Amino acid sequence: MAEVSDVITFLGTAGARFVVTRQFLASGGAWLSLGDTQLLLDPGPGCLVQATKRKLDPSKLDAIILSHRHLDHCGDINIMIEAMTGGGMKKRGVVFAPADALNPDPVILSYLQEKPEKVEILSEGGHYKVDDIYFETPIKHHHPVETYGFVFRTPRHTFSWITDTRYFDSLPHYYTGDLLIINVVRLNPGAPVDHLSLPEAKQIIEEIKPSAAILTHFGMTMWRAKPWELARKLTDETGISVIAARDGMRFDLAKLG
Ligand SMILES: [Zn+2]
Numbered sequence: 166m167a168e169v170s171d172v173i174t175f176l177g178t179a180g181a182r183f184v185v186t187r188q189f190l191a192s193g194g195a196w197l198s199l200g201d202t203q204l205l206l207d208p209g210p211g212c213l214v215q216a217t218k219r220k221l222d223p224s225k226l227d228a229i230i231l232s233h234r235h236l237d238h239c240g241d242i243n244i245m246i247e248a249m250t251g252g253g254m255k256k257r258g259v260v261f262a263p264a265d266a267l268n269p270d271p272v273i274l275s276y277l278q279e280k281p282e283k284v285e286i287l288s289e290g291g292h293y294k295v296d297d298i299y300f301e302t303p304i305k306h307h308h309p310v311e312t313y314g315f316v317f318r319t320p321r322h323t324f325s326w327i328t329d330t331r332y333f334d335s336l337p338h339y340y341t342g343d344l345l346i347i348n349v350v351r352l353n354p355g356a357p358v359d360h361l362s363l364p365e366a367k368q369i370i371e372e373i374k375p376s377a378a379i380l381t382h383f384g385m386t387m388w389r390a391k392p393w394e395l396a397r398k399l400t401d402e403t404g405i406s407v408i409a410a411r412d413g414m415r416f417d418l419a420k421l422g
Contacts, residue, residue: 171319171418172198173346175410176208176215178392180329180350180382181360185210185237189388191412192237195326195381196221199319202296205229205249206315206326210240213248219413223248228295229281231262232328233312234272243274250280259283261293263311287313303339306330308359316340322418325373329382331358332365337372343421345375346410348382352390363387363395370403376421381410 176193179185185192193215194207203226205212216223226249231239242260249258258281266272267284278284285293289305291313297320302313307330314327316339325340327347332354347369350360361369363380370378378399383392392409399407408416 169200169321170198171200171322171324173416173418174198174219174221175381175412175414175416176212176219176221178381178383178410178412178414179209180237180348180387181384182237183385184383184388189385190383191215193241194238197317199298199317200296200321202227202298204295204298205245207232207238207328208241208245209237212241213244215412216245224251226258228259228261230300230315231260231266231272231287232314232326233263233306233308233310234266235310235329236272238328239266239272242272243277246273246277246280253277253280256280256282259285259295261285261287263287263313265311289313304336307333314340316342319418322421324418325375327361327369329360332361332368337369340369340373342373343376344416344418345370345373345378347378347380349380349387350382350384352386352395360384363399367399367403370399370405370407374405377406377408379408379410379416 174196177191179190179192192209193212197204291302299318301316306312323342324344351362354362396407396409
């Protein structure tokens with residue numbers, strides 16, 4: 166019998182518009198294979214290509230989760246809904262998205278909103294469930310559109326994904342787990358201010374103290390500074406294993422011990 170595992174595949178590590186529009190890095194979001202449940206998070210531009218290239222079958226998806234309506238997160242959400250629903254022929258799967266992704270200027274086309282079994286609206290303090298996977302959206306992020314991060318709980322692990330946000334004092338308080346994934350767009354704090362920078366990520370990691378942290382969603386300043394070297398430095402400074410995500414990287418949570 167195959168061992169039950171929780172594996173995250175990074176279908177992209179690009180954040181912010183220049184790295185995305187030039188495809189210096191891929192921008193397909195992440196595929197969460199949690200036991201028998203297949204979740205797709207933030208299917209940005211190229212998600213379908215990145216997923217199929219890595220033999221991940223979108224018709225097997227159980228849910229698609231969108232943190233917010235910015236294009237680098239939702240560029241491929243329509244085609245991924247079509248793929249999840251067998252070309253729109255099978256009513257299956259759930260889509261989770263903030264209300265402003267659906268109204269008044271929907272990033273999910275209205276005819277496709279009818280295709281999944283259900284569309285669930287994410288809101289602050291929300292608790293959601295797909296099979297035996299639970300997830301929460303504990304706090305509304307500080308970002309120009311309605312944005313949520315996630316705490317995922319599988320029967321085996323708890324992990325958090327802090328998506329796009331400006332830093333705010335109580336932010337680390339809302340996230341927990343063995344593994345912490347953080348969208349780190351900027352090397353230094355400053356404009357555009359509604360994203361996390363490396364020193365802020367360090368502060369969050371030191372406060373939450375996960376077993377391991379993964380940095381992803383790199384903007385130009387982060388990419389130029391070689392994220393893998395920055396991660397090594399953070400590991401030395403914090404004593405916590407910090408990893409820079411790479412396009413296509415598979416992270417098995419069993420590694421957390
Ligand atoms: Zn954003």
